[in-house]
Structure formats: structure tokens, C-alpha cells
Amino acid sequence: TKLKAGFDDGFLWGGAISCSQADGGWKQGGKGTSTQDLRYLDPSWDHEQVELKHHGNPFSREEFEAALADEGTEFYPNRRGIDFYHRYKDDIELFGEMSLKLFRTSICWSRIFPNGDDLEPNREGIEYYRSMFSECHRHGIKVFATILHYDIPVNLVLKYGGWKSRETIEFFVRYAETLFSELGDLVDFWLPFNEFNAGRFAPWDGVCLIPGDEECTSQAVFQCLHHQFVANARVVELCHRMLPGAPIGGMIARFCTYPATCKPEDNMQALQDDQYSNWFYTDIMARGEYPSYMNRYFDRFDIDIKMEDGDEELLAANTVDFLAFSYYFSQVSTTEQGWEKTAGNLVMANKNPYLPTSEWGWQMDPVGLRVTLNQMYDRYGLPLYIAENGLGTSDVLNEDGTVHDDYRIDYLRSHIECLKEAVIDGVDVRGYMVWGFIDVVSCGPLTMDKRYGLIYVDYDNGGKGTGERYRKDSFAWYKKCIESNGEDL
Numbered sequence: 214t215k216l217k218a219g220f221d222d223g224f225l226w227g228g229a230i231s232c233s234q235a236d237g238g239w240k241q242g243g244k245g246t247s248t249q250d251l252r253y254l255d256p257s258w259d260h261e262q263v264e265l266k267h268h269g270n271p272f273s274r275e276e277f278e279a280a281l282a283d284e285g286t287e288f289y290p291n292r293r294g295i296d297f298y299h300r301y302k303d304d305i306e307l308f309g310e311m312s313l314k315l316f317r318t319s320i321c322w323s324r325i326f327p328n329g330d331d332l333e334p335n336r337e338g339i340e341y342y343r344s345m346f347s348e349c350h351r352h353g354i355k356v357f358a359t360i361l362h363y364d365i366p367v368n369l370v371l372k373y374g375g376w377k378s379r380e381t382i383e384f385f386v387r388y389a390e391t392l393f394s395e396l397g398d399l400v401d402f403w404l405p406f407n408e409f410n411a412g413r414f415a416p417w418d419g420v421c422l423i424p425g426d427e428e429c430t431s432q433a434v435f436q437c438l439h440h441q442f443v444a445n446a447r448v449v450e451l452c453h454r455m456l457p458g459a460p461i462g463g464m465i466a467r468f469c470t471y472p473a474t475c476k477p478e479d480n481m482q483a484l485q486d487d488q489y490s491n492w493f494y495t496d497i498m499a500r501g502e503y504p505s506y507m508n509r510y511f512d513r514f515d516i517d518i519k520m521e522d523g524d525e526e527l528l529a530a531n532t533v534d535f536l537a538f539s540y541y542f543s544q545v546s547t548t549e550q551g552w553e554k555t556a557g558n559l560v561m562a563n564k565n566p567y568l569p570t571s572e573w574g575w576q577m578d579p580v581g582l583r584v585t586l587n588q589m590y591d592r593y594g595l596p597l598y599i600a601e602n603g604l605g606t607s608d609v610l611n612e613d614g615t616v617h618d619d620y621r622i623d624y625l626r627s628h629i630e631c632l633k634e635a636v637i638d639g640v641d642v643r644g645y646m647v648w649g650f651i652d653v654v655s656c657g658p659l660t661m662d663k664r665y666g667l668i669y670v671d672y673d674n675g676g677k678g679t680g681e682r683y684r685k686d687s688f689a690w691y692k693k694c695i696e697s698n699g700e701d702l
């Protein structure tokens with residue numbers, strides 16, 4: 214029988230973070246200011262105010278300029294992160310102790326090219342990553358590098374309007390070329406863009422637009438996305454040429470979508486929501502062309518994407534080697550008005566009465582992970598990586614340094630069980646990365662108290678604390694999972 218019993222040897226058990234949420238050291242080592250350094254959080258805000266403020270992203274020119282002029286760190290959690298910049302060696306030693314096989318982080322563009330349009334890279338930035346990735350290999354950990362995770366040098370926004378300009382494509386290609394030549398021997402997997410579809414739901418994070426600046430945000434977002442698709446294809450081409458055999462992939466935040474009822478209209482709605490929120494992005498990256506179903510969408514919202522000669526050929530010729538996705542929740546689609554809502558990653562979701570929600574309102578659905586894996590593999594037949602999955606919740610650090618996070622273990626166990634089912638279903642999935650497997654600043658609310666880690670980091674929302682690291686109960690559990698290759702859950 215060809216039926217698999219479980220995970221292949223060599224399945225990559227991993228953990229993921231991003232530079233802007235972890236590094237800190239925002240003015241050190243020659244780093245320039247990035248768009249994520251401008252995100253604002255008043256530590257005295259309560260939960261509701263954090264939600265209302267829409268993740269502290271600048272929504273108007275005034276907010277943008279005020280953040281730019283402010284040199285402090287108190288109200289800017291990403292300027293502090295978890296001080297990974299100074300502590301990465303000790304942290305990677307802990308990852309090694311966990312038997313981690315794969316470490317995903319992003320490279321900070323403004324550490325390599327502080328202004329984005331510099332002609333020469335900042336050597337100190339390159340040496341930082343050479344040291345970090347060498348340290349991973351020393352502990353037997355492979356490296357999965359995201360080239361851009363929501364943070365571009367702010368100078369590119371000031372001078373060129375960020376991704377609105379085609380010039381940014383050239384700067385991004387120069388940046389990627391530098392990474393391929395300087396770090397190519399130390400990186401095992403390349404990912405040009407984190408969550409390609411984020412630009413549509415969080416324009417500042419995804420495409421670096423100040424929404425208040427735009428007459429029609431949708432038009433601007435889709436034009437920026439087009440420039441990112443072109444940049445992606447250029448970088449895929451470059452990687453294949455400069456580093457033959459090095460896998461380079463595409464990623465989305467996967468919104469697993471079910472019809473709310475078996476009413477045919479709800480089913481049609483689910484199909485369209487899936488196209489517009491998910492498939493559009495992976496279809497371009499994996500199939501190499503704009504899908505025809507988007508014409509109707511563009512027409513309806515009066516979106517007119519300006520392409521240049523050669524763009525379509527470029528997309529067609531440079532498709533990705535693998536697909537990756539973040540998976541946190543599922544949602545339902547319906548044509549009915551007034552359906553109850555709940556929070557989800559990047560979006561407000563329609564509530565599913567069959568699913569429990571996390572403390573932050575995200576609907577927990579391990580089966581949706583199996584559904585997603587099957588759907589994506591059926592459609593593209595490409596190797597898959599789960600680039601992010603995990604539970605964001607508040608944890609209690611006890612006086613004896615323990616954190617009893619059995620709820621996180623339950624979450625991870627149920628998802629890994631469904632992942633294993635997908636493997637037996639025949640899906641070619643090669644890696645699983647726990648998001649924020651060391652606590653980092655959360656992306657949406659920008660707080661420390663929404664924790665995903667298997668390692669606790671002693672900082673609060675205002676950056677106060679010792680910064681010490683503590684193993685949560687989930688640390689030992691994941692180590693056991695990794696060492697038994699997913700058998701001992």
C-alpha cells in the first residue's frame with residue numbers, strides 16, 4: 214500500500230517569528246526606520262481601546278508624521294520587540310534544546326538598506342544575519358527566511374509612496390539580490406512576502422499605504438499588490454538563477470471558508486469569498502496569471518490595474534516552488550445580513566456556532582487545517598508549509614518560573630493531529646511552524662499580553678520587565694512531539 218502512516222523522516226518541525234516583532238535595537242547596527250517602527254500603542258489603553266485604534270497603524274498623514282518625529286520607545290512596542298537583537302544567541306540555544314528543526318524569521322530591509330534606496334548595503338546588518346543563521350545551523354536548525362514581513366524602510370514611503378511606485382520594485386530586487394549573494398549559503402528556504410493577501414485587509418502592514426491619503430483605497434491597494442506580484446516574480450527569477458535548487462515560495466494568510474448553511478446561495482458566497490480572499494493570490498504566484506474570476510470583482514469595484522508590457526509574461530515565467538500559509542481560524546460565508554461576527558486574523562469573521570473561540574475571539578478549528586491542506590494541494594499540487602499556526606492568549610508566569618499553558622498544548626495537539634490526517638490523505642506537506650514560539654509583540658493589537666510562545670518572555674505591554682526567558686509547559690510538550698516525529702502528542 215502507498216498509504217502513509219504518518220510524517221516522513223525529515224518533516225520539518227519549526228517555529229516562526231518576524232524581525233519587527235522580535236528584534237528591537239531599532240537605532241542600532243546602522244538600522245534605518247521601518248514602517249513597523251511607527252506603529253503606536255499607549256500601554257495604558259485597555260483591550261477595547263486597542264481594538265478601536267485599529268492596531269496603532271497610522272491612518273492619516275498627521276498620525277504618520279507624529280510617529281516619525283517621535284524618537285521614543287515607550288509608545289512603540291516594535292522598537293523594543295523582545296530584544297532578540299541582543300539575545301538571539303541564547304534564544305537559539307533554547308530553540309536547539311527544544312530540538313527545533315526549522316526557524317522562520319524575516320530579514321529587516323531597513324537593517325540591510327537603511328533608506329531602501331541606498332546603493333550599498335549596511336555590512337553590520339548582513340553580519341547580524343550571518344551570525345544569527347550560522348548559530349541556527351550550529352544547533353542543527355534550518356533557516357526559512359522571509360524577505361519582507363510588513364516592514365519597509367520608511368524613506369521609501371516618504372520619497373516614492375512605497376508600493377504605489379514601480380521604483381520600489383527595483384529597490385526590492387536590489388535588496389533580494391544582496392540577500393541571495395550574502396546569505397545564500399545560510400538560508401534553506403526563501404519567502405519574498407509574508408501573507409500576500411494582507412495588503413487588502415491591513416493596508417499599512419501589507420502595502421504600506423496610509424489609508425487617509427487615498428481617494429479610493431481599493432484601487433490603490435490592488436495597484437500596490439500588482440507591483441508586489443511583479444517584484445515577487447522578479448525575485449523568484451533571480452533566486453532560480455543565482456541559487457539554483459534553493460526553494461522559493463509564496464504565502465498567504467489562509468482564511469478557511471465554509472458556507473453558513475447548505476443554501477446554494479451561501480455556497481456560492483463561500484466560493485467567491487475564497488476566490489477573492491485566498492485563491493487570487495496563490496493563483497497568480499503558482500499558476501502565473503491573473504485569474505478570470507477577478508475581472509468581475511475589478512469591474513464591480515471600479516478597479517483598473519495598470520500593467521506594463523512584459524508584466525504578464527514575467528508572472529507566467531516565474532512561478533513559485535512551494536506554497537506556505539498561516540492558519541489560525543476558519544469563518545463562514547453567507548448572503549444573510551446581520552450574521553453574528555467575531556474577531557479573526559486581519560479580518561472580522563462571521564461566527565460559526567460549532568466552534569469555540571480563543572480569548573481574543575478567533576475561532577479555533579483544527580479540522581479547517583486539514584481542509585485547507587487538502588484544498589491547496591488539490592489545486593496546485595505543490596509542496597506545502599504551514600508557516601504559522603498557534604494560540605494567542607494571556608499566560609501567567611508563576612513565582613517558581615513555570616507557566617502552565619495546557620490550553621496551548623491542547624490547541625497545538627489538535628492541529629497537529631489534523632495535520633497528520635492530511636499527510637495520510639496524501640497531501641505533500643513538509644513543515645509546520647508554530648507562530649511566535651517565543652513570545653513576541655503581537656501584530657494586531659501590538660501588545661505583549663497576547664502571547665503565542667512556548668517560551669515566556671518577561672516584558673509587559675509597556676516594555677517593563679526583566680526580559681528573562683522561561684520555558685512554558687508547552688516547551689517540553691513540543692520537544693517531545695518533535696523528537697517522536699509527531700507520534701507522541
Ligand code: BG6
Nearest residue numbers: 231466539558605655656657658
Ligand atoms: C500573522 C502575521 O498574520 O498573524 C504575524 O504574519 C502575526 O505577524 C500573526 O503576529 C498573529 O497575529 P497577532 O495579531 O495575534 O499577533
